Amino acid sequence: MPRLILLLLLGAAQGALGWYMVASGLTERVDVSQYRLAAHLTLASVIFAFTAWTIFCLGSRHRTPSSAGDLMAILLLVLVFAQIAMGGFVAGIDAGMGYNTWPKMDGQWIPNGLDAMQPAWRNLFENALTVQFVHRGLAYVLAILVLVHAWNAFSLSGFVLAYGVWLQAAIGVLTLVLHVPLALALAHQAAAMLVLLAAVWHVHRRLARPLPVQDRP
Numbered sequence: 001m002p003r004l005i006l007l008l009l010l011g012a013a014q015g016a017l018g019w020y021m022v023a024s025g026l027t028e029r030v031d032v033s034q035y036r037l038a039a040h041l042t043l044a045s046v047i048f049a050f051t052a053w054t055i056f057c058l059g060s061r062h063r064t065p066s067s068a069g070d071l072m073a074i075l076l077l078v079l080v081f082a083q084i085a086m087g088g089f090v091a092g093i094d095a096g097m098g099y100n101t102w103p104k105m106d107g108q109w110i111p112n113g114l115d116a117m118q119p120a121w122r123n124l125f126e127n128a129l130t131v132q133f134v135h136r137g138l139a140y141v142l143a144i145l146v147l148v149h150a151w152n153a154f155s156l157s158g159f160v161l162a163y164g165v166w167l168q169a170a171i172g173v174l175t176l177v178l179h180v181p182l183a184l185a186l187a188h189q190a191a192a193m194l195v196l197l198a199a200v201w202h203v204h205r206r207l208a209r210p211l212p213v214q215d216r217p
Helices: 002-022 034-056 068-092 120-126 128-153 156-177 182-207
Strands: 060-062 208-210
Touching: 002 034, 034 068, 034 120, 034 182, 060 182, 068 128, 068 156, 068 182, 120 128, 128 156, 156 182, 182 208
Parallel strands: none
Antiparallel strands: 060 208
């Protein structure tokens, strides 16, 4: 019951955040604030992941993480959340509409202009070049870590997560080089949710312990 109440409150917060996001645009401007868009997307992802976790918890309890593999599984989940949030900023400022080459950006591995804005932190959220560069960089880090982790863990959930991350990366590259066609952009967003689901499932599979029969719902 506490989890269901929390889900209800999160749903109400998402509705309020959605209104706050829409209120930032669609009047004087034809888009919305990338900050509010990213926050709305991230909260939606939290609700989705928490709903999945609640379902996975039926019939089981979870132990405390006790190994490097457990901690890596949790880190991968955190990185998936970070990548989704960064994707919100990419969408919010149309960062994918430019620099449509891969693997280099603007003909360079590390393009000029990543620190064009002042103060420097604004580049991470408002500079289209930097936002796309960080989104690419996170994808590379996630793809490498998830492959190493899947090999070390050698579990079904680990390989499913690795497959999902690499498939999502391929869709992302294709979306970029084809100048963001709507169908591919939507597929990229949908695949992000599937990757998130796989990451939650993987953490659950590593930490789950079956409940005694008499305690199951």
